[in-house]
Amino acid sequence: MTTLRGAAASALPLAAFRFLTRSEARAAVEGAKVRWGFLVDTYKCVGCGFCVKACKLENEVPYDAPVTRTWVERYVILKDGRMLADTPLGARDGFTGMEVQGVQVRKREIAKAFFVPKLCNQCENPPCVQVCPVGATYQAPDGVVLIDRSWCIGCGYCIMACPYGVRFFHPVYRVAEKCTFCYHRISKGMKTACVDACPFGARQLANLKDPNDPVTRVILTQRVAVLKDEYGTKPQAYYIGLDENVR
Amino acid sequence: MRSHVLRPLWVVMGVVALILVARQFVVPEDFGIHERGFMYGYHRKSNEEEWKAFKVKYRTKDYCRDCHPDKYGENITSKHRIIQCENCHGPAVDHPDSPPKLSIDRSRSLCIRCHAYLPYPTSQRSEIKGIDPGEHNPDMECSMCHNPHKPDMG
Structure with a gap:
């Protein structure tokens, strides 16, 4: 048996035993060292919408079209038990008034009120990727779910499959579109456009594989929650101060 | 076997062969199952680089x-x-x-x-x-x- 195996090994072409260049070796190691995640602190969010504005301009999402890769939701829970929620134009221009869903809310009626920024959760089990019939959407080795625009046929299965409603049709390219965690920025060592634009630190990018990353340490040691845990998608956007009313 | 059975069989085999040949030309070389396995990682590898090459606009x-x-x-x-x-x-x-x-x-x-x-x-x-x-x-x-x-x- 051993001789047989030895013979098989010697029969392998020499090309199978090639040396990696330094950059190839580094890439192989780094690929295993990065897993991108996100932390949202809903107490810090003030609903200014600068993140949405920055995202749209950075990622060339048509500014006036009612589509966006990230958005901010406002939740107002009244003392009589009613829950009001809205996100006008995805909060591109921020929240500037007391009117929610056509209701003029007064200060003394409010029990709870807060803002919840949303973006792609870059799930560990992304249901949007499973349903793609052509292999146009996929998860990169660092956990980010991307769309191959030249390969997408625009069938829309992934848009239906995402439980978080993160995907939409790009009105210009006519393919599925989604948050990429600003892949062009994070792969250069920058932060995402929304993280940079947030004046209050409500949005944070984390490398979940790095235990010394300060944001990862918050996720690992403080009380955080994820959206729609029951779906089993293992979302990787963590929230501080999530409420049961948030959907 | 009778020729009226064989003839459509040849046609089917021809179609399958045609699809396999066409696939060689249509599917890019780097298309395949990469790090994340068949369920999540079936894609054209060079698309990752295309996304990385996107223009940075906000410079901080x-x-x-x-x-x-x-x-x-x-x-x-x-x-x-x-x-x-x-x-x-x-x-x-x-x-x-x-x-x-x-x-x-x-x-x-x-x-x-x-x-x-x-x-x-x-x-x-x-x-x-x-x-x-x-x-x-x-x-x-x-x-x-x-x-x-x-x-x-x-």
């Missing part, structure tokens, strides 16, 4: 510092230091080459993103000094009285 405050030390210095000591220059002036992209000039947005709608007072108890919004935009000098630009780079009055 560090990009502005060297050429605009006066504005930068004024801003960095004020409460508005937490706000990026580009939040109000728009993305720098390759400024000053392109665009040669960035916009100056003096509209009230920009300021009231944060400074329209909303009394939301569990949000930091209620802690920001705010106004009722309908009551507080509705016809004036905020910047006529408040310096947006250094808003601390006095």
Whole structure:
């Protein structure tokens, strides 16, 4: 048996035993060292919408079209038990008034009120990727779910499959579109456009594989929650101060 | 076997062979199952690089510092230091080459993103000094009285 195996090994072409260049070796190691995640602190969010504005301009999402890769939701829970929620134009221009869903809310009626920024959760089990019939959407080795625009046929299965409603049709390219965690920025060592634009630190990018990353340490040691845990998608956007009313 | 059975079989085999040959030309070479396995990793590898090559437009405050030390210095000591220059002036992209000039947005709608007072108890919004935009000098630009780079009055 051993001789047989030895013979098989010697029969392998020499090309199978090639040396990696330094950059190839580094890439192989780094690929295993990065897993991108996100932390949202809903107490810090003030609903200014600068993140949405920055995202749209950075990622060339048509500014006036009612589509966006990230958005901010406002939740107002009244003392009589009613829950009001809205996100006008995805909060591109921020929240500037007391009117929610056509209701003029007064200060003394409010029990709870807060803002919840949303973006792609870059799930560990992304249901949007499973349903793609052509292999146009996929998860990169660092956990980010991307769309191959030249390969997408625009069938829309992934848009239906995402439980978080993160995907939409790009009105210009006519393919599925989604948050990429600003892949062009994070792969250069920058932060995402929304993280940079947030004046209050409500949005944070984390490398979940790095235990010394300060944001990862918050996720690992403080009380955080994820959206729609029951779906089993293992979302990787963590929230501080999530409420049961948030959907 | 009878020829009337064989003949359609040849046709089917021909079609299958044609599809397999066409596949060789249509499917890119780097298309396949990569790090994340068949369920999540079935893709064209070079698309990752295409996304990485996307143009960066927001350059952050560090990009502005060297050429605009006066504005930068004024801003960095004020409460508005937490706000990026580009939040109000728009993305720098390759400024000053392109665009040669960035916009100056003096509209009230920009300021009231944060400074329209909303009394939301569990949000930091209620802690920001705010106004009722309908009551507080509705016809004036905020910047006529408040310096947006250094808003601390006095």
